[in-house]
Amino acid sequence: MAKPKRRHICQACGSVATRWQGQCADCGEWNTLAEEAPATVFSIKHDLSSGGRPIAFEALDAPGQVLQRRSTGLAEFDRALGGGLVPGSAVLMGGDPGIGKSTLLLQAAARIAQGGGSAVYISGEEAAGQVRLRADRLGLAGAPIALAAATSVRDILTTLSGMAPPALLVIDSIQTMHSDQIEGAPGTVSQVRASAFELIRYAKENGVALVLVGHVTKDGSIAGPRVLEHMVDVVMSFEGERSHQYRILRSIKNRFGPVDEIGVFAMEGAGLAEVGNPSLLFLSGRDQPVAGSAVFPAIEGTRPVLVEIQALIVRLASGATPRRAVVGWDSGRLAMLLAVLEARCGLNFSTAEVYLNVAGGYRLADPAADLAVAAALVSALADKPLGADAVWFGEVSLAGEIRNVAHAGVRLREAAKLGFRNAYGPGDVTAKSDEARLYGLTMLPNLVDRIM
Numbered sequence: 001m002a003k004p005k006r007r008h009i010c011q012a013c014g015s016v017a018t019r020w021q022g023q024c025a026d027c028g029e030w031n032t033l034a035e036e037a038p039a040t041v042f043s044i045k046h047d048l049s050s051g052g053r054p055i056a057f058e059a060l061d062a063p064g065q066v067l068q069r070r071s072t073g074l075a076e077f078d079r080a081l082g083g084g085l086v087p088g089s090a091v092l093m094g095g096d097p098g099i100g101k102s103t104l105l106l107q108a109a110a111r112i113a114q115g116g117g118s119a120v121y122i123s124g125e126e127a128a129g130q131v132r133l134r135a136d137r138l139g140l141a142g143a144p145i146a147l148a149a150a151t152s153v154r155d156i157l158t159t160l161s162g163m164a165p166p167a168l169l170v171i172d173s174i175q176t177m178h179s180d181q182i183e184g185a186p187g188t189v190s191q192v193r194a195s196a197f198e199l200i201r202y203a204k205e206n207g208v209a210l211v212l213v214g215h216v217t218k219d220g221s222i223a224g225p226r227v228l229e230h231m232v233d234v235v236m237s238f239e240g241e242r243s244h245q246y247r248i249l250r251s252i253k254n255r256f257g258p259v260d261e262i263g264v265f266a267m268e269g270a271g272l273a274e275v276g277n278p279s280l281l282f283l284s285g286r287d288q289p290v291a292g293s294a295v296f297p298a299i300e301g302t303r304p305v306l307v308e309i310q311a312l313i314v315r316l317a318s319g320a321t322p323r324r325a326v327v328g329w330d331s332g333r334l335a336m337l338l339a340v341l342e343a344r345c346g347l348n349f350s351t352a353e354v355y356l357n358v359a360g361g362y363r364l365a366d367p368a369a370d371l372a373v374a375a376a377l378v379s380a381l382a383d384k385p386l387g388a389d390a391v392w393f394g395e396v397s398l399a400g401e402i403r404n405v406a407h408a409g410v411r412l413r414e415a416a417k418l419g420f421r422n423a424y425g426p427g428d429v430t431a432k433s434d435e436a437r438l439y440g441l442t443m444l445p446n447l448v449d450r451i452m
């Protein structure tokens with residue numbers, strides 16, 4: 001048998017190196033490689049004459065269990081989950097520190113407990129007293145949640161096996177858990193993986209809905225190995241700017257439902273309040289139109305959300321390298337759009353600093369935002385406000401064409417419902433629907449002509 005090789009595993013991305021290095025060759029993080037016990041290597045070739053048992057094949061339409069879902073008691077949380085928690089499943093909840101993960105899960109646990117289900121909340125980060133204080137602030141002190149501060153997976157599972165399995169088990173957070181099945185400090189890749197594995201197995205065997213809170217690294221991915229994302233059934237991310245009130249719960253992976261639905265919450269004095277109709281949230285509500293601001297009708301799952309995009313352009317006198325800063329949108333996409341505006345419309349941004357901001361701490365992922373961003377940029381460059389009653393949507397190609405996007409009808413209807421009279425979108429027609437007039441634009445220069 002070959003001598004097992006020493007393995008060094010990056011604690012940030014989980015990639016394996018055979019030698020120790022200061023910097024991970026895969027993710028570029030420094031000082032993240034740690035040596036791990038070598039895996040036992042068995043002979044590759046199986047001896048099939050003994051030991052294996054036949055597996056049974058099943059037909060796809062064989063009668064099985066209907067997927068049962070349990071409501072979290074928070075409609076927005078249920079919506080993001082695709083209808084509620086599935087017993088025997090594992091959810092990984094990621095998000096920046098202080099965004100409200102613990103608050104959200106404490107509220108969901110309380111709702112489930114108040115609704116007659118049992119909920120266990122294990123905190124590895126805060127003392128039980130701190131969690132109790134938070135529950136007090138949330139007005140949930142009376143909820144019959146089983147609360148404990150613990151970090152040993154063995155202790156947790158021993159305790160749980162001595163009681164009826166709860167409907168919901170919250171582990172806050174998986175990075176603080178420690179399994180004695182394996183060596184290493186809590187938070188290392190192998191510990192996170194082993195702890196998650198044991199907890200998920202318990203959840204699957206006992207029909208418990210398990211929620212693991214996961215820390216997020218600087219670049220926004222869930223800390224620990226990517227394998228954690230593969231091990232769980234649902235990966236969710238709780239997003240927002242901490243300085244803003246609004247929070248968005250998104251599912252990134254969901255084995256039981258769609259991944260494009262979002263839940264919207266507002267962080268208030270008494271915890272997270274659900275926002276059932278978010279379409280007006282991300283508008284600044286200004287009376288006077290200002291240059292550089294454009295409203296974009298985004299689609300999140302099945303819901304339209306109107307978002308204000310703000311651009312600011314500052315001309316530089318000297319030859320210093322101008323800055324480009326983006327909040328809430330992709331910076332690569334901004335660079336592309338600026339290049340297209342320069343190449344196809346003859347506009348000059350090369351000596352100007354460009355700042356782009358999506359209002360309300362919202363993160364845009366919809367490609368139809370291109371036209372609204374372009375409109376904001378052109379308006380800022382020309383220092384001319386866009387009509388306050390207009391929305392803009394469409395994808396922009398490198399050739400400067402304005403491409404069709406999905407759900408144009410929904411976008412138009414929502415804009416009209418909220419009092420926007422005019423819409424600029426892809427196409428070559430001017431159409432009057434119920435209230436909003438749609439102006440079709442086919443090429444980016446059409447847009448520039450409209451604004452300048």
Ligand code: TYD
Nearest residue numbers: 097098099100101102103267268269270271
């Ligand atoms: P928390 O749930 O602890 O965040 P996470 O677990 O994601 O780190 O939320 C912390 C923030 O939420 C904190 O900065 C204060 C704010 N908050 C409120 O504004 N109102 C509340 O009722 C609560 C409980 C927290």
Ligand code: MG
Nearest residue numbers: 101102125172
């Ligand atoms: Mg927390």
